[in-house]
Amino acid sequence: MTLVLLVITSLVLITLDERGSAVFNSARSAAQDVIAPLQRAIDSVVNPVADFFDGLGRASEIEAENTRLRDENTKLQAEVDRGQVAVAENDRFREIFDIPQIADYDGVVAQVSTGSVDNFHKTWRVDKGSASGIAVDMPVVVGGNSGGALVGRVSSVARASAVIERIDDRDFQAGAQLVQGGAPGPTGAAQGIANSTQLSFQLFENGTTGIAIAKGDLVVTSGGVGSIYPKGLPIGRVTRSVPATAVVQRDTRLQPIVDMDRVDLVKILRNAGATPTG
Amino acid sequence: MIRRLRLAFVVLGAVLLQTTVFTHLRIEGVGPEVGLVCVLAVAYEDGADSGAIFGFVMGLTMDLFSPTPLGLLALTYAITGYAVGVFQAGIVRSSPFLAPILGGVGGLFGGLVFISVGALVGQAGFLSMASLKTVLIAALFDALIAPLVFPIVRRAAREPDGSGLRDWRALRARRIR
Numbered sequence: 001m002t003l004v005l006l007v008i009t010s011l012v013l014i015t016l017d018e019r020g021s022a023v024f025n026s027a028r029s030a031a032q033d034v035i036a037p038l039q040r041a042i043d044s045v046v047n048p049v050a051d052f053f054d055g056l057g058r059a060s061e062i063e064a065e066n067t068r069l070r071d072e073n074t075k076l077q078a079e080v081d082r083g084q085v086a087v088a089e090n091d092r093f094r095e096i097f098d099i100p101q102i103a104d105y106d107g108v109v110a111q112v113s114t115g116s117v118d119n120f121h122k123t124w125r126v127d128k129g130s131a132s133g134i135a136v137d138m139p140v141v142v143g144g145n146s147g148g149a150l151v152g153r154v155s156s157v158a159r160a161s162a163v164i165e166r167i168d169d170r171d172f173q174a175g176a177q178l179v180q181g182g183a184p185g186p187t188g189a190a191q192g193i194a195n196s197t198q199l200s201f202q203l204f205e206n207g208t209t210g211i212a213i214a215k216g217d218l219v220v221t222s223g224g225v226g227s228i229y230p231k232g233l234p235i236g237r238v239t240r241s242v243p244a245t246a247v248v249q250r251d252t253r254l255q256p257i258v259d260m261d262r263v264d265l266v267k268i269l270r271n272a273g274a275t276p277t278g
Numbered sequence: 279m280i281r282r283l284r285l286a287f288v289v290l291g292a293v294l295l296q297t298t299v300f301t302h303l304r305i306e307g308v309g310p311e312v313g314l315v316c317v318l319a320v321a322y323e324d325g326a327d328s329g330a331i332f333g334f335v336m337g338l339t340m341d342l343f344s345p346t347p348l349g350l351l352a353l354t355y356a357i358t359g360y361a362v363g364v365f366q367a368g369i370v371r372s373s374p375f376l377a378p379i380l381g382g383v384g385g386l387f388g389g390l391v392f393i394s395v396g397a398l399v400g401q402a403g404f405l406s407m408a409s410l411k412t413v414l415i416a417a418l419f420d421a422l423i424a425p426l427v428f429p430i431v432r433r434a435a436r437e438p439d440g441s442g443l444r445d446w447r448a449l450r451a452r453r454i455r
Contacts, residue, residue, distance in 0.1 A: 002327045006334045006356040013338075013349030014399050024348050031342040035293065042298040050302040114301040119308045119412050120396075120404070121345045125297070155345060163345070170403050171345075195307075195408035 025156070029130075032158035039161075040127075043113050105230070107141075107267040108132045113161070115261075120194075122169040124152070126266060129160045137228045139269045140164050142258050149257035150174070150221060150233040151266060162268070167235060168260050170194040174229050175222040176201060178213065178238075186211055187222045190235050190254060197260065199236055202251040212244040213252050230269070284434040285320070285332060289339050292316050297343050308412050310419035311385060312427065313340045313351070317359045318384040319424075319431035322376075326363030328435070333359030346396070353395055358388035381424025382417050389413030 017024050055062070110126035117123070128134055134157050141148040152172070155165040165172060172192035178185035178201075188203040201219055203211070217238040223231025236254030292313045300309045313336045321329025337355030341348045362384050373379075390413060397404040 003330045003356065003360045006330055007353060010334070010337075010349040010353035010356065013352065014347045017348040018399065028342050028348075031339075035290075035297075038294055039298055042294060046299055046302065114298060115304075116301060116307075116309075117297050118344045118346060119311075119416050120393075120401075120409065122307075123345060165345070194403035194406060195412060 028156055029158045032156075032161055036158065036160050039113070039125075047113070105269040107269045108134060109265055109267050110134075110162070112164075112264055112266060121171070122166040122192075122260070123155065124164040124166065124263070124266070126162050126164060126268075127160070128268070129158045129162050131159050133270050134162050134268050135270075139229050139233065140266050141233060141269060142263055142266055148233065148267065150229060150235050151256070151258055151260065151263060153228060154268060164266065164268075166192075166260055167199060167256055168192050168197050172199070174235065175224055175227050176219050176235055177222040177231075178203070178211075179218040179220055180214065185217075188219075188251075190219060197256070198239065199254040199256070200251055201236075201238070201254045213238055213242040215239060215241045219254055281435070288316055288320075288431055288434050289313075289336055292336065293339055293343060296340065305415055305419065306411075308415040308419065310423050311388065311416055312423065313337065314355060314358065314385060314388045315381050315420050315424050315427045316431045317355045317388075318362050318380055318420075319428045320435045321359040321362035322366045322380060322428075323432045323435040324363070325366070326360045329359030329363035330356045331359075332435075333357070346401070347399060350392070350396060350399065350401075354388055354392040357391050358384060361387060377424040377428040378421040381428075382421030385417035385420030386413060389416055 013024075108128055110128040110132075112124045113127050114125045115123070117125075134154055136154050136157055138154045139150060140152040140154065142151050143149050150167060152164040152166045152169075154162050156163045167174075167190075169192045172190075174190050175187065176190040177187045186203050188201055191200050191202070193200055203213070215238055219235050219238065221227070221229040221231060221233040221235060223229060234257050236256045239253045239255045242250065242252050296309075296312045300312060303309055317329060317333040317336050320332040324332075333355035334352045337352035338349070340351045340355075344351060362380065393404040393409045393413060403409070
């Protein structure tokens with residue numbers, strides 16, 4: 001009898017939460033606010049230790065990456081002049097899309113405190129919340145003022161912390177657009193895949209002629225009415241080419257621009273749905 | 279009252295561990311379910327009804343800090359706690375391997391209940407080989423931490439005068455000998 005009552009109660013709670021209950025959201029925020037000081041105290045001890053061991057475990061990887069970056073830096077020095085052309089092309093691309101710069105948005109920089117709490121979702125907890133003007137569904141990016149990459153959206157918020165749903169989470173969805181040769185391409189949808197670091201990208205095509213998708217093509221947010229993401233935020237790069245003649249399967253995979261497991265600082269765009277102030 | 283206070287601290291401790299320490303300790307992106315292991319310990323110590331009630335409370339608290347629908351973990355932990363409580367009635371003798379075995383099997387059972395109920399309530403992609411792999415790794419992790427968690431939680435769940443099912447099982451074992 002006890003179990004039956006508990007099962008019924010649980011099912012009622014699940015149903016109410018799925019329909020969207022402000023009471024439950026308030027309860028979540030209140031609970032997070034209550035234990036936030038304890039979490040911060042534990043994080044201040046655990047995070048440095050975790051970073052230390054993570055660094056130890058990646059010592060050889062870091063050394064190899066360091067060597068690779070030195071070599072790459074040498075090549076990049078020679079490509080500075082060619083980079084000027086790329087900058088001009090990027091400016092033209094932004095004019096085409098009418099994309100404001102990331103710096104034009106009013107944003108809050110927050111530090112990632114911890115990663116996922118459960119085993120079936122990919123989230124971050126950051127150290128800023130509603131007290132800093134953060135609200136649910138705000139886009140989250142990483143990167144400098146000259147550009148950035150989409151890494152998630154705010155899924156829940158408490159006073160001094162917020163939970164970010166990552167773009168490689170199974171529940172992530174966004175309107176997306178292919179960019180080929182610096183020009184806008186067909187639109188589609190990017191979606192997270194369960195237990196994968198990649199995203200799926202499905203094309204919507206109106207015509208009968210297929211468009212080839214090349215490995216390395218950039219995919220950005222398509223924005224538009226009703227989208228919480230502004231237009232032009234890089235999401236990822238295509239990892240698998242699809243020929244133009246492939247009419248059965250018009251979807252491919254994306255690798256996020258950013259290494260999602262190495263993100264320390266994020267920027268939460270506070271007015272992404274409004275006209276930016278830049 | 280004191281026992282309930284101790285169990286409340288167990289719930290708080292499990293939430294803090296799950297949301298801080300165990301976000302770093304991951305294998306293939308999977309970590310242990312500290313709350314579930316605590317429920318298994320209470321169910322083993324106190325039986326099916328206590329296991330179900332404590333499982334409901336622990337799960338509901340975990341739901342507040344998890345992206346899953348409120349009530350999903352409560353349902354999962356309540357069912358698992360009840361099942362382990364029923365199972366423990368058949369255990370006559372204790373064994374040093376009982377904690378890891380119970381942690382692993384209970385973790386596996388709880389994980390399967392979670393993905394099954396999750397799929398029923400509309401959580402995308404829960405019924406898949408990838409989810410099954412996640413459940414298996416989590417159960418292995420639960421078996422590893424169970425020997426550390428069980429003694430602490432069982433002591434917290436014990437009645438202040440030391441009585442309880444544990445003594446009943448010991449008495450029955452002596453009679454059988």
